[in-house]
Amino acid sequence: MSCLVLEVLKPSVACALQLRATATGDSRRALAGFLYRHRGWDTQKAPVRKYSANMERRAGGGIIFRQLFESISSTYTYLLGDPESREAVLIDPVLETVDRDIKLIEELELQLKVAVNTHCHADHITGTGLMKKKLYGTKSAISEHSGATADILLSEGDSITFGKYCLNVRETPGHTDGCVTLVAGDQSMAFTGDALLIRGCGRTDFQQGCSKKLYHSIHTKIFTLPGHCLIYPAHDYKGQTVSTVDEEKKFNPRLTKTLEEFVEIMSNLNLPKPQKIDIAVPANLVCGLHDI
Template identity: 75%
Template sequence: MNSVTIRLQPALACAWRRQTTRNSRRIRALQLPCYGASSTDLLPPVQTNLRHYCSGMEQEKGLLFRQLFESVSSTYSYLLADLETKDAVLIDPVLETVDRDIKLIDELGLSLKVAVNTHCHADHITGTGLLKKRLIGVKSAISKHSGATADILLTDGDSIIFGKHCLNVRETPGHTDGCMTLVTGDQSMAFTGDAVLIRGCGRTDFQQGCSKRLYESVHEKIFTLPGHCLIYPAHDYKGQTVSTVDEERKYNPRLTKSLEEFVDIMKNLNLSKPAKIDIAVPANLVCGLHDV
């Protein structure tokens, strides 16, 4: 390379070196770990390209992944499927978006096997019951400790199998008794429900909530995952879509505190009662099988 540079005129050599530097930076950017993003003001512009890279990486693993949003309750639902067998799992479906979800499942040629809730939600009615009525063979799933009725009652260490992929159950109580985090087999993605939100966490002032238990659950069952593991929460109220274990271990304003400080923070949130709690909880205890 040096011999070529010497033979160039000074101006041309300088331009050539600038172009070479830009190209090498692009190459290094594409080789960065696929950590996702949670806030655009914290990340460099190249992050937009990384989103496409993440999607491509999941397809290379033979995994289809879609993140879906319900705007009233700011709830995320997650569709995962084996690209070969077309077996699919839907995490945290919402009643109002069942038509959308079924349309997408049909368009992608998938066979929904399991509709699973990360916990018994208080802010929306699950779409599980209606999905079971509309799609043949769908099984409902929820934690054994939720007190809810479902076809599959899950406990710590259980797995939901779809094709050659799986979601492993980690019990993460504290927001409710039946909260669980679902982790892909390669520990590259974790669906944390309300246990860990992006730069936040679920409240602990109702439905068996316990701040101490939530803090311990997060630090023992979620923050022990690989740092690059992508965190996908059940809700976000600021337009953020994904974080990582490493980010939340470093920057979560609640969960980076000591246990005593965390308990004090949670005790003084003074949040209003969820608008749909009196309707949602009874319906979700029977997996949404009310008058739908």
Template identity: 65%
Template sequence: MWLPRSCPAVAATLRALAVPLRAHGTRQAQRQRMLFRQLFEPESCTYTYLLADLKTKEAVLIDPVLEMAKRDAELVRELGLHLVYAANTHCHADHITGTGLLKKLLPGCCSVISKDSGALADILICEGDALEFGAFTLEARSTPGHTDGCLTYVLNDRTMAFTGDALLIRGCGRTDFQQGSPETLYHSVHEKIFTLPGDCLIYPAHDYMGQMVSTVEEERTLNPRLTQSCETFVQLMNNLNLPYPKQIDVAIPANLKCGIQDAAS
């Protein structure tokens, strides 16, 4: 399903990365057409990603954080972009999404989340749906296991994948709450992410060690959790004994209203 375009830090801002794109022409031509920014929120160690078609100025923001929404909106304005979508990879438990505030700061922006998340948003998407911005699209791949509604967004030429908490750099999201299932997560990563080209760049929702990017080949050969057998992975994940997320009691109720919070919330 193709969604219509008409629908209405660690550091602070991280440097722009040159993105080697293959589809619809040469890599050099593509680099000149797509803008990419990787942004950071230090409290929850969350990465937010801004992608835009430089010709049409249409843009997508992935996993915005409430406390950084004004920063993100200002960057969009400075760059002369039109934010079409503010999309979440899943219903986060460690921070409140910035989609609700961004809709107010940047009229015409639509909030997006997986239909399987159980959350509210302007657009609920499923496996195989795509978000279009100018000449580019982000394909939604369902990658549950951390939560039921986890999505990985894959750029149309399969050179970039935004994996949320399903796949982190040398790790993965926890599976001990919010419909978590280690077995489901294992199969999601191996079947939906590790089948991408080896040089596809992996951009996770979080990193706690100061690493910004990985590749499919690195993670499918070096990830200490996901290179194990499924049985070993399940046993490992069931015995992590991690502390309760600090913001979960506030974050989940707010994020279930993903992007359509009223002014009071």
């Protein structure tokens, strides 16, 4: 009987011995599945499932991340959360989309710890104030140089923590005095506000704008991040969602220029005045709660 079994298994055993030394990854798992089926075993109990389960656990342990969009001002709002503690941070919320953001936060069973603005916006009213009213325990945050009120006033080197994750503050003035870039602790992501946009940058013709200061901020605080670091801006007007440090260093039509050329470009943009600036700026100086 044992000889008969050996004869039946000879081809598969030979195949196993031949591939064992050379096969890796998918080929080894395919071989394992073949051997289990040949012996009449249930392939659902093969080691392949253990590998998949491990992958799922690793994927489940990663940061929760959502990129949200408000179409009127073309503003991106970012939600980041820790899947274990359920603590979360919301970056640049917009007043008109507060209910949408709260619904998502509740669906994902997150606890919003901080709602932070990258600067005092001129094109929309922030949703941080209303968010605080609707989600108990939420704190607002903005740069101490913005002139705005908030629970947390940020400065260079500060960190916003949520569970085991954090966002580190880099001051990047130039678009406004109170612009900050929020960098993930592992430097895999940077939320650049209006300082650095995808293939562009924030304007410098109002709200303490200074082209020289902005050029310096981007080159010393953002372009010094790892090249693979993902760039997530506060706005995009062409449907682009993300870039990288390397991409912007190579292809940004403004920031690949010399300082003198950059200043010249910024001086001749001739952009229209933001439609909501007279309403948005006063409102954002008081966390968006001027008439709520």
